[in-house]
Amino acid sequence: MPEGIRHEVRARHEFRGLRTAEHYFTVPLDHFSADGGFSGGEAEAITVFARELSSTTHTEEEARQLPWLLYLQGGPGGRGNRPTSLGGWMKAAARQFRILMLDQRGTGLSTPADRTTLPLRGDSAAQAAYLAHFRADSIVADAELIREALGSAPWTIYGQSYGGFCALTYLSFAPEGLREVLITGGLGPLSGPADNVYKATFARVEARNAEYFSRYPEDRAAVDRIAAHLRETPEYLPDGGRLTVERFQMVGSFLGGNTRVDALHYLLEDAFTPGPEGQRLSDSFLEQVYGLVSRAQNPLYALMHESIYGQGQATSWSAWRVLDDFPQFSPNADRILLTGEMVYPWYFEQDPALVPLRDVAELLAAKDDWGRLYDLEQLAANEVPVAAAVYTEDIYVDRDISLATAASVRGLQVWETADFHHDGIADDGEAIFGRLLGMVRLAAE
Known part of the structure; x- marks a missing residue:
């Protein structure tokens, strides 16, 4: 178990072809040292929740042998999906992976941040300072500690919308934790304003x-x-x-x-x-x-x-x-x-x-001192296979911005399509997931 994290599984369930396990991780609120590096040292702690999803077509022993896929939800501020059965992209993914459905910090069961809980931090300034730890850099640092706590080798991540932004942050600062990356509607700008x-x-x-x-x-x-x-x-x-x-x-x-x-x-x-x-x-x-x-x-x-x-x-x-x-x-x-x-x-x-x-x-x-979310040099030297779906008429993540970002990430393969809008994976997630996974696997050969 990596320093600075505790992990427990509190419940397991099985229904309609879906097997679940409820994971709770205790992680530092502030992962970063003065020089900006990842740190698991002593710090105030928060809880991060994630639900493991697998298919009952695999035995429990077979499922434990499957590699992990981390799903990064859209948002910011959206909790992980609560599936009642395996369908769409999850049905496709569960054939080859154990899926980890993350409640990003501040959402769902991960130390929620809202009008009820935030006043516990103190005045408005204290609340704002607290929320400065709730961006993609901290989400990625959580994910890396969680991966290590699970004993996982470099894993596959799938980022939808804002989850794709987080995936780019992951590629920037912890690429050693990644086997391959899939992104749908989530190639945001790498710089401002x-x-x-x-x-x-x-x-x-x-x-x-x-x-x-x-x-x-x-x-x-x-x-x-x-x-x-x-x-x-x-x-x-x-x-x-x-x-x-x-x-x-x-x-x-x-x-x-x-x-x-x-x-x-x-x-x-x-x-x-x-x-x-x-x-x-x-x-x-x-x-x-x-x-x-x-x-x-x-x-x-x-x-x-x-x-x-x-x-x-x-x-x-x-x-x-x-x-x-x-x-x-x-x-x-x-x-x-x-x-x-x-x-x-x-x-x-x-x-x-x-x-x-x-x-x-x-x-x-x-706030005018936000830290960087991307390392442009690291992305330009990227060695992790990445495939991204870019939706031509996406009103949330602009197509032209997405293509400019794609060009800045070495080896990133783009599948541009006008057949879907931002919620494409809700429309034909199984096919979209399969296509992107095929692209990264072909690139890795």
Whole structure:
């Protein structure tokens, strides 16, 4: 067992062809020494949870002999998947691997960070200082300690979206822990500023709006009607927060998906219902919108989102500033557009789950001494087989930025496709996983 970590398995279960084991690891909050290297020395500890997944088509003994695959979830702030059976990419992966589904620090069962737990750290400054340890560099350091605690040889990692960002950090600072790397929709920029990301993102989201309204022309009037209604009539979400026009625009998260984009049409089609005082938004509509716009389940997404682009400079609410160059996204526009992944300061004024964290968010946005997340020299000299799916029309991780990053990583193979959007692995994960795994295995021969 590596120094600075404790490991225990608390429960095992088996159901519907899936075998699970629940792993808890105690790791240092701060992995890094003064010179920036990985360190497992004495430090304040946090818990990191991961669920082992394997197929019952293998005996328990056979499963123990399989190599590990670490899955790095999207986000930031998203907990690991909670599968109830093996399907999609996990079905394909479980034929050859034991899957380790990680709850990245601060999420799920990994010492969660939210409006309830963060005040235990002290004032807003103390909370912001604590959260500075919750970026990709720390996630990767956790993963390396976990790999060693499991007794694993260099393992395979699979990074989706933000998980791909973490994979690039892994390749930068701990490539010796990696056998091969698969990435889907997760080749982010290797340098700043964050403004470059949002200039590209707003343009792609605008194009995706046009595509959507071309597919469902009746929804153009539906969106405008809802916006006009919200300007004049107070409507409230299940948590008591008001649904404003700008919060309604957040349903544009559907636009990033292959199949989810059509679900947006179903959301809009029964938005209104008659009442004693005229047309109101239906409870069904408000409940669904709440699930899309509330950050109660993943507050770290809002708190830490722009910090994933911060390296040596403050992000200073980048998306909010860049929005000035895209007035067509204004909530006051005559024909509003739906938005994507952007995070704005008003989130922390309108979302009840985020209001207590407003001062913390301001401090994180102003932080100008973020450490580096990537080692460009190491990536240029990379020897680990890497294959990445780049989605041509991805509204979350820009295609041009992705290709520039790919060109900076020695040996990285790109499969570019227009057949999928950002959630491609939810659409045909088995085929996508198989293709990428085949690419890295061929490269290793």
